Amino acid sequence: MKIEEWIRKLDDLVWGPWLLFLLLGTGMYLMISLRFLPLKNLKFAFDCALGRERKAADDVSRQTAAGKKGSSGQISALSSLTTELAATMGTGNIVGVATAMALGGPGALFWMVVTSLIGMATKLVESTLSVTYRSRNEAGETVGGPMYTMVRALPGKTPGRILGFFFSLFAVLASFGMGNMTQSNSIADALYVTFQVPKAATALAVTLLTILIVLGGISHIAKLTQLMVPFMGIFYLLGTIAVILTHWRNLPLAAGGILTAALCPRAVSGGLFGTVLVSAGQSLRWGVSRGIFSNEAGLGAAGISAAAADTRDPVKQGYISMTGVFLDTVVMCSLTGLALAVSGAFGMTDAQGAPLTGTALTLAAFETTLGDWGEKFISVSIVLFAFATIAGWAYQGERAFEFLMKGKVSYNIWYRFVYALMAFIGCICSLEVVWNLSDICNALMAVPNLLCVLFLSPKVCRQIRNYRQ
Secondary structure: HHHHHHHHHHHHHHOOOOHHHHHHHHHHHHHHHHHOHHHHHHHHHHHHHHHOOOOOOOOOOHHHHHHHOOOOOOHHHHHHHHHHHHHHHHHHHHHHHHHHHHOOOOHHHHHHHHHHHHHHHHHHHHHHHHOOOOEOOOOOOOOOHHHHHHHHHHOHHHHHHHHHHHHHHHHHHHHHHHHHHHHHHHHHHHHHHHHOOHHHHHHHHHHHHHHHHHHHHHHHHHHHHHHHHHHHHHHHHHHHHHHHHOOOHHHHHHHHHHHHHOHHHHHOOHHHHHOOOOOHHHHHHHHHHHHHHHHHOOOHHHHHOOHHHHHHHHOHHHHHHHHHHHHHHHHHHHHHHHHHHHHHHHHEEOOOOOOOHHHHHOOOOHHHHHHOOOHHHEEEEEHHHHHHHHHHHHHHHHHHHHHHHOOOOHHHHHHHHHHHHHHHHHHOOOOOHHHHHHHHHHHHHHHHHHHHHHHHHHHHHHHHHHEEE
């Protein structure tokens, strides 16, 4: 058996029912324990992110042990959110949705949205914990994330160190794969197919830009993402809305078909969705895995960026971080999925008669409205989203690497060098194996993070419930 087949089987194993149960079960438990506050306080969370919230009247959050352990960060709360969004808004919002709906049927979009709504509770808790238990490295910089939470909050030194080590190890590997190589490969493919830019030239350009960004540290990354995220988000949303409005008559049929397909995929075969051959289990599997790939709720990586925020209010920053899940999946992925569904692209085939999937499916959907400009629009969107992810994951991966090096920042230059090298390799290589390895690293990151969250959930959920009486 080839190594690619072993990796594919391992990917199917780690993303089996046990992990889906752990992710969804943890999110549902936290949502119930929080008395559905993530949904009730969604407006408050957005007000916090935009700086429009009223100052909290009670002082509970400021006088808890969490507030005392927290320390002022390096960037604004909004910059922290845009850095998180940059890391999550990658090709998963464009190609990932098409892949999920092609492999899991149109019902996979429904499970992506459900996963994100439940994941809001998980993101709120894990980010609150990351700000609560953050620390400082030898250079005096504020650092945090699940690995520091594990070391500082779990009883006994050994369990926290073990979990922190494995989380950081898989986070570093995920930064090379999901955060870097898969993104740079998408950039190279998009520019080559649409504008005939040689992949070697793209590799050199992406590598140089990556070096310039990572050498500047979190302050440069935050400034870049604060500019890129709003622009690329609005740019892409305008295109998806144009596709949906062009085919607005298909919207009721598409929405109804997505809901029906979540439980009985083959019931919607034909019409807008072509021939559907998947099971309800496959629909759930691909919806959950691609939803997590897109918004990273439960993985814990976003807590690393949240910990860099200049705030002494862990719960407030947790709410701000939570809005990233809503924007990333409930808004961006839902509109992408609806655009694919109403366009009728699922019924199209390639030159060999095989159903379209991935990038080809997305291109076909947007070309129904934008014509020849559809390919250019998707290519530019992929370049913007993918490079933003490279920038966002550079910081998260570096902090995980720094933890493995026991907080010694002098080794960070080696991580930055390898990270830039991975961007170059990603542009010129075929990455089917890397995509599967990235999925595996995502799963393995989630396990220690969720175990830590579950253990600390009674205390942190009580803290969040008492935050705004």
